[in-house]
Amino acid sequence: MSRSTLSALLAATLVPALLTYSSLAAGQSAPASGKVAEGARTDAANEMPLALAPYKYAGSPQNFAFELRFSPYRPAVDSAPGLTGAPFSRTFGDNSRLMVSAEFDWQALRIRHFGSLGPGLTAGYTSFARPAYFTGSTTTSAQKTNFEVAPFLLQAVLRVDVLATDLGIPIVPYAKAGIGAGYWRAYGADGTTTVNNKSGKGVSFGPSYAVGGALLLDFLDRTTAASADEASGINNTYIFGEFWGAELSNFGSTKAMHVGDRTFALGLAFEF
Amino acid sequence: MSSPLRSWRRTAPPTGVRVPSRLPVAFAAGALGAGLFFVPALAAAQTVTVGSSVIRVTSENKEDTSTRPSSTAQTITRADCEADQGFQFQVSTTGYTSSYTLEAWAGRSSVDCKLSGNRTPTNGAVQKCWKIYDGSLPRTTPQTVNLRVRDIMANDVSAGQNYVNAAKNSTVCGTGIDDTFKVSFLILPVTSNPDSVAADETFTKRVDTLGPDKVSNVAASAGEGRLLVTWGAVTSGSELYGYNLYCADANSTIPIGTADGGTDDAAVSDASVQDASVQDASVQDASVGADASVQDASTNDAGTCGPNVALVEGAVPASPLPDGVWLCGSVNSATATGASATIGRDKKALKNGDKVWVAVAAVDQALNIGPLSSAVCGTPQLVDDFYEVYVADGGTAGCSMHGSAGGIGVGVGLGSGLAALALLRRRRGGRR
Numbered sequence: 292m293s294r295s296t297l298s299a300l301l302a303a304t305l306v307p308a309l310l311t312y313s314s315l316a317a318g319q320s321a322p323a324s325g326k327v328a329e330g331a332r333t334d335a336a337n338e339m340p341l342a343l344a345p346y347k348y349a350g351s352p353q354n355f356a357f358e359l360r361f362s363p364y365r366p367a368v369d370s371a372p373g374l375t376g377a378p379f380s381r382t383f384g385d386n387s388r389l390m391v392s393a394e395f396d397w398q399a400l401r402i403r404h405f406g407s408l409g410p411g412l413t414a415g416y417t418s419f420a421r422p423a424y425f426t427g428s429t430t431t432s433a434q435k436t437n438f439e440v441a442p443f444l445l446q447a448v449l450r451v452d453v454l455a456t457d458l459g460i461p462i463v464p465y466a467k468a469g470i471g472a473g474y475w476r477a478y479g480a481d482g483t484t485t486v487n488n489k490s491g492k493g494v495s496f497g498p499s500y501a502v503g504g505a506l507l508l509d510f511l512d513r514t515t516a517a518s519a520d521e522a523s524g525i526n527n528t529y530i531f532g533e534f535w536g537a538e539l540s541n542f543g544s545t546k547a548m549h550v551g552d553r554t555f556a557l558g559l560a561f562e563f
Numbered sequence: 564m565s566s567p568l569r570s571w572r573r574t575a576p577p578t579g580v581r582v583p584s585r586l587p588v589a590f591a592a593g594a595l596g597a598g599l600f601f602v603p604a605l606a607a608a609q610t611v612t613v614g615s616s617v618i619r620v621t622s623e624n625k626e627d628t629s630t631r632p633s634s635t636a637q638t639i640t641r642a643d644c645e646a647d648q649g650f651q652f653q654v655s656t657t658g659y660t661s662s663y664t665l666e667a668w669a670g671r672s673s674v675d676c677k678l679s680g681n682r683t684p685t686n687g688a689v690q691k692c693w694k695i696y697d698g699s700l701p702r703t704t705p706q707t708v709n710l711r712v713r714d715i716m717a718n719d720v721s722a723g724q725n726y727v728n729a730a731k732n733s734t735v736c737g738t739g740i741d742d743t744f745k746v747s748f749l750i751l752p753v754t755s756n757p758d759s760v761a762a763d764e765t766f767t768k769r770v771d772t773l774g775p776d777k778v779s780n781v782a783a784s785a786g787e788g789r790l791l792v793t794w795g796a797v798t799s800g801s802e803l804y805g806y807n808l809y810c811a812d813a814n815s816t817i818p819i820g821t822a823d824g825g826t827d828d829a830a831v832s833d834a835s836v837q838d839a840s841v842q843d844a845s846v847q848d849a850s851v852g853a854d855a856s857v858q859d860a861s862t863n864d865a866g867t868c869g870p871n872v873a874l875v876e877g878a879v880p881a882s883p884l885p886d887g888v889w890l891c892g893s894v895n896s897a898t899a900t901g902a903s904a905t906i907g908r909d910k911k912a913l914k915n916g917d918k919v920w921v922a923v924a925a926v927d928q929a930l931n932i933g934p935l936s937s938a939v940c941g942t943p944q945l946v947d948d949f950y951e952v953y954v955a956d957g958g959t960a961g962c963s964m965h966g967s968a969g970g971i972g973v974g975v976g977l978g979s980g981l982a983a984l985a986l987l988r989r990r991r992g993g994r995r
Binding site: 368371373374375376377378379381382383423424425426432433434436437438477479480481484486487489490491492493495545546547548 | 784786787788944949950951952953954955958959960961962
């Protein structure tokens with residue numbers, strides 16, 4: 292792609308956005324969640340060259356959100372009361388692993404000039420694997436020992452999108468709170484480890500929470516965003532970052548594997 | 564549905580080849596006044612037809628119903644040979660009178676066994692076909708004829724006009740063959756010009772007893788109740804199916820490549836045929852005991868395994884394995900470079916503390932086994948799994964009652980319910 296072509300594309304993409312936000316700053320009505328409201332057509336048509344006029348599209352109905360999430364994760368196994376050592380650190384070290392998760396939200400309640408509220412379900416997975424130590428030795432064997440965690444979270448999700456819809460600021464702060472269930476399993480070459488007739492797997496419950504912010508990407512190319520909405524029903528696309536935690540320890544029980552963590556997540560979100 | 568094992572590729576038309584009698588001979592006979600006695604027999608057409616359903620049979624001539632990879636459906640493999648398999652033909656004839664014999668011959672695919680010179684060479688020519696049925700087939704029609712794979716692939720012309728009888732031992736199985744052979748049923752006149760073929764039917768059969776290349780760079784590490792064995796991938800030779808792991812211990816005194824107890828010596832592989840690197844088992848025999856050529860454990864694993872007599876590098880494992888050698892693991896992946904040896908000498912789990920030698924052999928798509936790698940020594944040892952460490956440190960979590968189904972079930976159930984509720988609401992909203 293030549294430099295001139297790139298410049299033209301950037302101009303075509305960014306200039307309308309800048310002009311739109313300039314007009315918003317002057318007190319005009321805000322586009323609805325990334326889409327240009329129909330009323331804006333008149334103003335834009337009067338004040339802008341036709342080629343730069345906002346795309347006239349009201350958008351499809353919006354009820355759901357989907358997030359693809361990536362987090363560093365390290366279960367807080369060693370924080371369990373009653374442990375005399377740090378078995379998790381000793382076995383798997385101190386580094387986190389990548390957790391990949393997905394979240395589906397139902398924006399059941401839409402609060403005008405504020406945002407949306409509704410339940411969301413998150414499912415994630417990560418696993419740890421390291422060579423096991425020979426018993427009574429500090430030498431590692433070639434045999435791996437493994438631990439996997441799959442948290443499932445059911446949370447209330449509040450998305451405050453008034454900044455984007457009413458003020459034209461493409462940022463959507465949000466918060467989540469709810470409960471979670473963390474499935475875990477310790478396994479080796481022969482499958483799930485069993486010690487004293489107790490199987491090395493289970494589920495730990497506890498509260499979960501998150502706060503974060505999402506950057507609305509639609510402003511980068513409104514025409515494409517609107518086309519995507521028309522074609523697939525995706526109203527808005529975001530990248531987001533959040534701090535989140537899941538206290539998956541059966542509320543601090545000594546009989547539960549503490550598989551929660553407090554960490555952050557980055558990802559992509561889609562409203563549809 | 565017909566089994567792929569039953570079909571052979573004919574080189575003759577399915578209905579059999581009808582070769583008219585040698586009319587010129589008849590005319591000549593008549594002209595010479597040899598007598599009308601011979602004329603009816605010579606004038607009648609002889610045919611030999613083999614039914615399309617050619618089945619594999621066991622050494623007892625019972626149908627072999629074992630399953631095998633489709634890649635070997637049409638192939639005689641080393642295992643087939645060692646099992647003394649055969650093929651069963653349904654042969655029908657016409658005009659097969661006492662003036663004729665019906666014989667079965669085999670040769671390489673490039674050789675035409677109908678030519679008398681290839682069966683009965685003259686003037687010092689080389690015989691190229693060998694007889695694979697003893698004498699002449701019975702005159703019953705149709706009749707069932709069982710031919711042994713060892714005879715078919717014998718490639719042995721030393722018997723001259725006699726039955727090659729290679730099936731008497733498995734020597735031929737150890738010869739590396741990768742070629743196509745022909746089986747020819749020939750009706751030959753007895754009295755005059757016995758080499759002229761009155762009728763014939765020919766089949767071809769692929770023989771592949773050549774295993775893959777030797778595995779190299781074998782190493783073994785201790786695990787709990789296992790040895791974790793790694794090797795360098797075999798990238799040349801036959802198309803691979805996987806790898807076999809063979810184990811032995813210091814009490815294993817019979818070299819691999821020698822069949823069970825030496826009762827079937829013929830199973831010893833022939834180094835000159837298999838691979839230049841394959842060692843002859845008879846040579847290895849000399850190393851039994853404290854011979855310097857015996858692989859010493861000290862070179863592998865701190866001298867813990869004792870002498871290795873059984874796992875002879877380069878020898879091709881033959882079935883049955885000799886006492887003291889056992890298949891202790893396998894992997895059915897051509898690209899694998901590691902697997903666990905988990906089976907002990909007693910066919911149960913390998914025990915921690917067991918001192919075993921292990922060697923690796925590649926297996927090709929025809930299930931031919933390649934020569935053994937060098938053997939390495941290892942001793943399974945206890946290792947600390949995370950959960951064992953956790954419990955040892957006082958952890959009490961864990962329960963078979965809350966398995967994966969529970970946790971995943973919670974998530975799936977909640978998710979399904981939420982999605983269903985949301986879609987229902989959206990549908991209702993759409994109707995407004």
